Amino acid sequence: MLRFIHAADLHLGNSGPSTTGFSSHWSELIYQASYTAFQNLVRKAIELNVDFLLLSGDVLDTLNPTLNSQLELINGLKELSKAGIKVFMVGGNHDPLSLKKAQSSLPEGVHFFGAQAETISYVKGGLTLAEITGISFPVAKVSDDLSRLLKPGTKGFQIALLHSNVEGAGKKENYAPSNLDYLTKSGFDYWALGHVHTNAVLSEKPHVVYSGTTQGQHVNETGKKGFYLVEVDKDKVDLEFITTSAYIWERLEVKAPESLNELIEILESLDSSGSKIPRVYRLKIAGRTPLYNELLSQVGDLEERYKEKKSYALESIELDILPDIDFEEVKLEDSLPGEFLREAEKLIAAGKSEEFEGQVAPLYDRLGGILDDLDEEEIESIVNGSIALGLDLFWRGETK
């Protein structure tokens, strides 16, 4: 039986989001997260006593990696080497071969693939259990399909190790693009890929797999991050996802509160996930609420008050709220707010029409292409926000 770990995109040295307003406990936890996740990976590899570890690129975070990030990497590799666990690694767009690293020889048992494809055997008890074929990014921007340069060997389980953007796998930076259909027909048993930060099994038999990053870096990298433990027994290939995250990003969306009690409930629930791994939340409060004015003007106070506990930290509160007004009734009124609502509704119904574009033209002058990237849902949210603001201006002074 063959057991190995597939991990990628460690981004060692990435310091995560801004920690302004956080305690030293949380600042430290966030700042060190890429290292903690790597230490978790190393510890688990040793506990699981795997045959080898595959690292599919973006192991270091920047083109000028800090000494600290390089020391962390070398320390982890040394521990694995001491435990007799082999490591196979390739460079990606964040850590190509051209990277300005401090001169250092890699510990015994670590193989770093070069700019030419090569195949290395994994031999145990005189048997070749696997062959690993890999190639590194020579420079940060690679537009060629490197997968075409990898050819499988002849003995044992055939693994391809590559940092690559499989077409349509959901990343904008199209480095070293490859084609899923080609990968599945290439003769390899397992494509150990890096680049996309969300774990995904794109194909089984043969396997084409993204292990994802070991630590979410920002609010768009939510959920548990980690690696795949792969067990190969004759024709059977089993994958188990194991978490390494030092903390987990979560986006929470809740219905806007009807009362102060409900608001307290929402904010206190942040501390009750019951998970052992701490969370960093972006909380979105959406909908109609009688606390509309208070929330809009005092959201900063709430963020501060509920900033953190041991189990969580609150990155920010996002408001997508409307005043608690019966729009249907107002719409029927022969009044200025009624007229305003009727016009707004017409505009929404017309969608991305000429009139809509005319109305938002001044925004284009200021924001340029950003508006073109908005999807329907985001546009609706912006229009709703404008309606709320408009109505708020009508009512302000009357109800206060």
Ligand SMILES: [Mn+2]
């Ligand atoms: Mn990456």
